[in-house]
Amino acid sequence: VVDPSVNATRMEMYADNEARGGILEPEGTVEVKFKPRDILKTMHRMDPELLRLGSRISELKEQIKEISKNLDRRGSVDDAIIKTDAGKQAESKVRELETELLAAEKTVKAREKELSPIYHEIAVQFAELHDTAERMLEKGCIFDIIPWRESRRLLHWRLKRLLRQNEQERRIQAAGVLPAARMDHGAAAATLRRWFAEDLGQPQS
The missing domain is CATH 1.10.287 (Helix Hairpins)
Structure with a gap:
């Protein structure tokens, strides 16, 4: 079974406009x-x-x-x-x-x-x-809808961004910005989003 809930912090699912869930x-x-x-x-x-x-x-x-x-x-x-x-x-x-x-x-x-x-x-x-992509997005089964022709470019930049983001989250965890008991992945990600918002405005997902 392919499902983001298997590893919600590291998995994202996307679908083409004409994709079907096929359940x-x-x-x-x-x-x-x-x-x-x-x-x-x-x-x-x-x-x-x-x-x-x-x-x-x-x-x-x-x-x-x-x-x-x-x-x-x-x-x-x-x-x-x-x-x-x-x-x-x-x-x-x-x-x-x-x-x-x-x-x-x-x-x-x-x-x-x-x-x-x-x-x-x-x-x-x-x-x-x-069973359409729009319905899957509404139900939270996928992260976004991307056209198949543009998928390679979009996923390339999405992966680069996430790798950078994960690197910064690890640095936040290593720096001990929050108490060790609270410094899990979610707390580090929230801290990074807050810094981004304070510096550049509303963060994107």
Whole structure:
């Protein structure tokens, strides 16, 4: 495993603009973190057509429930009621609503099937954004982003600077500017940054 935390005082990691962390492929991330049921929930939350259909299905179910108050649990009409015009109208209305409900649910399934590959691709793209150099920098996995074409020059000067810096830190430690118990690498580096700021202004990392 390559990780600056192995030796945080001596290791720095950089990445090109187009680099990827490569911990897990986007497809794998989606498979683990964004399962089909989650994609369906997202569809029903964002797609206008599914929102409209979902609202209509809820209305139909509520209407059927309201009309069916005089129906038994099997959905059949009580004999005494069916003989009346009101009972016949209620039965007819329930069947009409149930037919519309089935059609709406069938349309929902077709819409979900149509949108599934699109939303899956969006999910993969979203997962890929979590593996970019910008994301690694934000999470503190790398020190900076540098273009590949300029990496040799930039890393050369960065290494020269760090070697000089380490040399000065060792001199500070050897000189005993701070008590021995406190003079570790971090204290020496902080002292050097403070001197630099006092002499030339705000230090750079």
